Amino acid sequence: MLRSVNAIYPNLQYLGLQVWNDLKLSPVCIQCVRWKRKPRWLPVAKSKLFRIPERPKIDESEDIELKRLHDRYRTEMRSVRNYFRQEFKETSANSLAALQGSKDEEEEHLRCMKENEEWNKQVALLREQRLTKIQEARKEIILAKIIAFEEREKEQLEKAEQMVREEKERAKFYITADNIDKAIEDALISPVDHNYAIDLEGHIFQGHKTKPTDVPPDKLEKVQVQGLVS
Template identity: 40%
Template sequence: MQSIVKPALFPKSFCYNWHPPRDLKLEYFGAQIVRWRKPRWLPTAPSKMFRVPKRCVIPKEEVVEIQRIYNNYRTNMRSIRSYLKEQNMLTSATSQLAAQHAQEEEDEHQCLMLFNLEENKRVQKLREARQQKELEEDLERVARSLVKLELKEKHDIEAAQSHIEKTQELVRSLLTHENLEEAIEKALENPINYNFALDQDGNIHASSN
């Protein structure tokens, strides 16, 4: 194996005219050692320009053996292709087995559709019963709410009527210009002494004055 540093480190004429010895290791400023190869852009060497390469002669026995091996290879490959073609025809969309599988899938699909239809009917009955029960519960709840609302309105009306009556009674006891003199005379005739005391039992002790 011939080794040399990268040609970029040397002049062009040096690369053309210099050939290192075999198995020579060079180190030039730490450059990487590579195998010597002729650049692509260089023409054929003058010593090899008109050289006719010698044709390789293959023995007859070897030719016969190569032909036999190639024939066996072609036969085996033809058998494999035929087998794969038959398998593909069996499993293809137009084969009898594929048609049978398609029919089985269609039958299974129809069975599943019937089962789905029956299940939908059953679920529909359950849903309708549940909705009817919920409707009845809602109606009962609304009826109870209406009864409570009526009772509340009745109670509010009674409370308002009582308040109005109390207010009217209070209005009658109020002083006006018409009964002012009468109230003054009644107060003078019936004096009230607010100077009294209460004992522990709640008895009133009026003042002697």
């Protein structure tokens, strides 16, 4: 169905389009119609049931001329199609040219493979050098680590041995079953008093029952204050 462009023109103008200048629309607009006639499976309409179409009258001279033209056209087109078919056969996969082409391709592929192998060899050489270098570096690092580890072990052993030695030194003064009586006696003889008092100036007075007057002023100790006192 054909519809004049004027019918849609106002809508486009509404959208702010200058149809003729912006879109360059052709003056005829084609609208598709999905069903033009009744579906094929429906019977003849009742009103058309007894209508007999008139036998078309074909002009005889026109008929023979059209037949001749049609025959000519068909013959020529058949020949043209045949030409294209032949040409396609020549250029298609099984033709001589295509076989030659595939052969060339094969040769090209072989050449490419050779070149690729050469490149691979060069790259392999470079890679080997790089890998040996890395290996050397790694070896050195590992060696250094082993040495460091051994040194640390040695140090720790030394330390432990030192501790053992010190403990052995100190073991002489341990209180054991043999000398416990003596230690008790010593403790009884010299009691230790941990109590102390502090005056406002921070002087320490040792002992539980020490009076401020008991300590001579030149022997007074002061509390050591650590950190900030606010």
